[in-house]
Amino acid sequence: MAGKTIPIESDPNTEVACRDVGGEERSLLRRVVDQFADHCRARSLFVLHYCTGCGAIELPPSITARFDLERMGIQPMATPRQADILLITGYLAVKTLKRVILTYEQMPGPKYVVGFGSCTINGGMYWHSYATIKQLGNYIPVELYIAGCMPRPEAIQQMFLELMARIDRGEARAWEDYYRRYDAYLAQQQSLFGTRWEGPTDVVAEARRYGLLEHQTLGPHTAHLERYAPYHRELGVPLADKRGSGSLV
């Protein structure tokens, strides 16, 4: 992961050189370890295919003998817990979007969502449908989109190469946005599903665990989740009253 480094060439009397060393500026050893981890991450990608759209038909040629994605260390996986990439192949109805969000929240970070085909970008040929969503990126953070209706296996390969290059450079960090701005994403989700919407994963507690709990994580929309707090407490899930910020009272 690329962190900021202290600019050595700067004048020692400037504010920049005299400031405290932040958490992002790590030791050389730590940076080498992180770079090695990113190198490995980029070369071992486990994909969870969410194949309710028609784009799924382009995946068998990509992973079998003709194009063989295993050359790049890409393997299909069966469950969200094991996966790194959530590949959304095509349109999402409001009903299936719920399942996608539940699936996405179960994946351990770092995780990457790829929107496949024009349906995930702007609704595509389902633009006039009352039942499908238009932009996937409103509901969960999308790392990359593949344009086309539908994209060919070559485009899928190109996407994977681009994703690998980004992960290698430590730039594929869209997933952190979900935790940093959870309230905004939840607002979009609640606009579709109503304010009683909640998933089994406690995203706010996770944001704290990942160290990504920021002032935009909580807000008026996460406040609606408070009604489930007694339920969470019965299960022994650490939640609500430790949330720190006073905005939830």
Place this chain on the structure above:
Amino acid sequence: MMTVAVQMLLMPLVAFLVGLVLVLFMRRLRARIERRVGPPLLQPVYDIVKLYGKRSQISHGPMHEISIMMVVGGVIAVVLFLPVPGMQGLAAHGDLITLVYLLMVPSLGLALGVGQCANPNGSIGISRALTAMVGYDIPLMLVVAGVAIAYGTTSLPQILAMQGGTWGVFQMPLLALAMLIATYGMLAKEPFEIYTAPAEIATGPMVEMGGKFMGALFVMQCFQIYTAGALFTVLFLGGGASWPGFLLKVFAVAAIPLTLTNLFPRYRAERVLHWMWKWPTGIALLGLALIMLR
């Protein structure tokens, strides 16, 4: 002569490194049979480092976390009892029975942990894993009994020494065949892949395993394939005087199930039990009878 303590550190390390190559071998073999190129050389390392680098977000409870140590600990313990060229480890202190007992520890550990995830796919998977174990353990125990009766000992170094002239596979070919099939079942490859079954029960026991848990299971897989090859090599192929010869035998033995697996779809759970209790058990019983009549 190295002390036992040094050997106890070296043996799992060597087994792990050989296991990594075996996993690569397995994936490349499968790729070549499917006319693909297959993963790059360091793929098993990339996978394991990546999985250990993931930030697991939830806990399924203390038992789930202890059990994964039981799984990895179990496979490492097995390796300590398997004599390899130049190192005997604990083989002189334990015997074949200890080793067969330890072979069951990973499955039992997995069962304890998976029970706590409350995932129905996991529960189905682990009950199938234990069913499969009942299936292949009976021929395995018959083979162990046959080998012990034939050589009059259960000590692995002594069994190795007695195979100096003729390999066990020529002395008791039926038992060797039964052992090979039991090993195949132990590796849980198609058609015996009832408990992983990704298309049916979403990888069964592994269904809730992400990040470090999955990484530990990848490590376990390395040890598992190595153990399967090495155990057969020690019992029936006379072990090895040197590492190249020993590794050649281990890879040759591992290649048999890993190649055949591409030919088959998956059996239903109860068919595995029927098949295991019919064919390898029958062959092992026949082999045992031949040895006792000799």
